[in-house]
Amino acid sequence: MNVNKDWYDNIAIENGILDIPYEQINKERTKIGFGKYGIVYKTTCSLIEGDVAIKEIYIRNQECIENFINEVRVHSLSRHRRIIQIYGISRNVKKNLYYIVMEYANNGTLRDFLSKNNPVDLKERIRLAIQISEGISYLHNKLYISHRDLHAKNILIKNGNIKISDFGNSKCFINDQKNFESHNVLDNSPFTFYKVSDIHSLGVILLELSNCRKTSHKELISKRCLKKDCLEIHEKSGMTSNLQLKPLEPVYLNTDKKSYIRAIQSPVF
Numbered sequence: 001m002n003v004n005k006d007w008y009d010n011i012a013i014e015n016g017i018l019d020i021p022y023e024q025i026n027k028e029r030t031k032i033g034f035g036k037y038g039i040v041y042k043t044t045c046s047l048i049e050g051d052v053a054i055k056e057i058y059i060r061n062q063e064c065i066e067n068f069i070n071e072v073r074v075h076s077l078s079r080h081r082r083i084i085q086i087y088g089i090s091r092n093v094k095k096n097l098y099y100i101v102m103e104y105a106n107n108g109t110l111r112d113f114l115s116k117n118n119p120v121d122l123k124e125r126i127r128l129a130i131q132i133s134e135g136i137s138y139l140h141n142k143l144y145i146s147h148r149d150l151h152a153k154n155i156l157i158k159n160g161n162i163k164i165s166d167f168g169n170s171k172c173f174i175n176d177q178k179n180f181e182s183h184n185v186l187d188n189s190p191f192t193f194y195k196v197s198d199i200h201s202l203g204v205i206l207l208e209l210s211n212c213r214k215t216s217h218k219e220l221i222s223k224r225c226l227k228k229d230c231l232e233i234h235e236k237s238g239m240t241s242n243l244q245l246k247p248l249e250p251v252y253l254n255t256d257k258k259s260y261i262r263a264i265q266s267p268v269f
């Protein structure tokens with residue numbers, strides 16, 4: 001990626017998002033999460049009504065700049081009720097801290113929601129499952145974006161509704177559109193590969209949703225989790241293997257296996 005000294009100004013202009021002066025962000029902040037790339041705080045911003053979440057990223061090298069640019073680019077493309085909205089970016093130049101200012105999800109992550117409200121009513125779980133599928137379907141089918149980091153801590157809930165977040169690992173394949181116009185199950189384009197991987201992650205999330213608890217590594221293995229194999233095969237051969245294209249098992253919502261989440265048996269695509 002070509003990064004020049006004006007990279008920060010450029011991403012705001014190119015992506016049509018607000019460059020929020022740092023002074024406009026309230027200094028009083030509550031830490032609400034952290035991940036590989038930074039700390040997330042709940043606070044307010046004088047330019048935006050209500051609470052906001054800010055993701056603070058310390059830019060120490062070129063790679064951090066590239067990651068920040070990618071996250072802002074992909075996230076700002078995504079405007080949908082099932083996706084956390086990005087409001088703008090900000091920076092504290094003296095400390096080399098850069099910020100993504102976004103919509104605040106007041107009910108936290110899907111994982112926390114499930115553990116706090118266990119057991120969640122079946123109808124409610126199905127409603128949430130459909131909303132997650134809607135968000136992923138939008139990313140894949142409308143924007144040619146693969147999220148690449150879908151799990152129950154990146155699925156947030158605001159006022160009881162799903163909001164997908166964290167585009168730090170996401171990739172947009174919109175410029176490759178011509179290469180996968182006719183994509184089908186045998187297409188071995190990178191987009192198809194990552195899309196299948198997202199759908200696998202969706203299956204894992206739905207399993208967590210159906211059981212109202214995190215699925216252990218042991219359980220995933222016993223359910224013949226394909227992700228690791230797929231990634232290895234893809235990396236080694238550069239090809240999409242048929243192995244990835246096996247449908248996921250249906251995720252049952254009750255023990256007598258009468259009801260399952262339809263999204264699994266009738267894929268969203």
Ligand SMILES: Nc1ncnc2c1ncn2[C@@H]1O[C@H](COP(=O)(O)OP(=O)(O)OP(=O)(O)O)[C@@H](O)[C@H]1O
Binds near residue numbers: 034102105
């Ligand atoms: N908009 C938001 N509203 C409420 N909480 C949020 C929001 N964004 C992030 N969080 C909280 O902060 C945590 C970390 O955020 P995020 O996943 O974006 O950071 P990351 O550094 O990219 O993490 P990862 O290690 O998953 O890549 C989330 O799991 C969630 O608890």
